[in-house]
Amino acid sequence: MPQLDTAWQAWLNENINRGCSPESMIQAMMGAGFDQASASTVVLQLLQPKQVGPVVQAPVVIQQAPAVVEQPKAVAKGNYHYDTMPIAPGNRIDVGDREVKVLMRCERPQVVVFGDVLSHEECDEIIRRSTHKLKRSTTVNPLTGKEDIIERRTSEGTFFNRCEDDFIAKLDRRIARLMNWPMENGEGFQILRYGIGGEYRPHFDYFPPNESGSAPHLANGGQRVSTLVMYLNDVEAGGETIFPDAGMSVAPQKGSAAYFRYFNDRGQVDPMTLHGGAPVLAGEKWIMTKWMRQHRYG
Numbered sequence: 179m180p181q182l183d184t185a186w187q188a189w190l191n192e193n194i195n196r197g198c199s200p201e202s203m204i205q206a207m208m209g210a211g212f213d214q215a216s217a218s219t220v221v222l223q224l225l226q227p228k229q230v231g232p233v234v235q236a237p238v239v240i241q242q243a244p245a246v247v248e249q250p251k252a253v254a255k256g257n258y259h260y261d262t263m264p265i266a267p268g269n270r271i272d273v274g275d276r277e278v279k280v281l282m283r284c285e286r287p288q289v290v291v292f293g294d295v296l297s298h299e300e301c302d303e304i305i306r307r308s309t310h311k312l313k314r315s316t317t318v319n320p321l322t323g324k325e326d327i328i329e330r331r332t333s334e335g336t337f338f339n340r341c342e343d344d345f346i347a348k349l350d351r352r353i354a355r356l357m358n359w360p361m362e363n364g365e366g367f368q369i370l371r372y373g374i375g376g377e378y379r380p381h382f383d384y385f386p387p388n389e390s391g392s393a394p395h396l397a398n399g400g401q402r403v404s405t406l407v408m409y410l411n412d413v414e415a416g417g418e419t420i421f422p423d424a425g426m427s428v429a430p431q432k433g434s435a436a437y438f439r440y441f442n443d444r445g446q447v448d449p450m451t452l453h454g455g456a457p458v459l460a461g462e463k464w465i466m467t468k469w470m471r472q473h474r475y476g
């Protein structure tokens with residue numbers, strides 16, 4: 179049976195935050211080799227935030243929080259200090275095996291839109307490698323063995339561990355170079371698929387400062403610093419990445435990506451990076467996300 183390591187922990191937290199049904203998460207874990215009892219216990223415990231005592235003891239937390247956890251500082255909108263982004267200047271960025279186009283830069287909040295981050299073949303390959311993992315998330319309730327009445331999930335996801343094989347390692351190297359941040363500070367790639375009506379409600383990618391639930395996350399790698407959302411297909415209608423407070427949206431285009439940065443050198447987090455995935459109106463939407471941390475992750 180696989181270990182409930184930090185990658186699984188991150189996966190569970192992301193899916194819970196996105197409102198995925200417990201059945202789909204348990205099913206996905208069973209598909210990856212966990213037995214039903216372990217998967218159900220972990221998922222159901224995590225869904226009971228009030229029971230802080232026993233949940234904190236749950237086996238998913240494999241890292242002890244260091245004595246002093248760096249606390250990112252929450253600042254009011256407008257008080258975030260915009261220091262220099264690590265992204266290289268210019269209209270094109272050499273990332274070693276490819277030239278990425280810069281399509282748009284915004285300074286407040288810090289958002290950059292890139293073209294040609296992934297080739298169409300690479301996008302297809304990522305989807306091909308993910309599809310069978312997602313298929314395991316069916317609507318059969320593993321607790322009862324019966325088909326659940328479908329309450330439409332708004333997205334389904336899977337993960338690739340950092341550098342898990344040559345293909346992923348090549349992408350990891352390229353993305354680290356583009357984000358200009360150490361590859362070792364990156365979480366694994368998260369893949370999401372949204373069907374019609376699927377959305378990701380506005381949220382922050384950083385762990386909320388001053389909330390006890392952030393401590394186990396911060397203990398491994400520190401705060402999230404920046405995000406790269408890569409679009410793996412063209413969406414017929416809808417599915418933009420929206421920044422509601424900045425009045426901005428990025429339309430998904432196969433091979434393009436949206437970068438945003440929300441953690442500065444002063445340890446502040448930027449509330450203007452509130453963002454989400456708008457509902458898919460026609461077709462489907464596939465993305466691959468990379469989150470970079472302050473320190474080495476994993």
Ligand SMILES: O=C(O)CCC(=O)C(=O)O
Pocket residue numbers: 378383405407417418419420453454455456465467
């Ligand atoms: O679906 C999108 O465009 C946004 C995805 C997102 O916010 C994330 O993966 O953290």
Ligand SMILES: [Fe+2]
Pocket residue numbers: 381382383405453
């Ligand atoms: Fe996000």
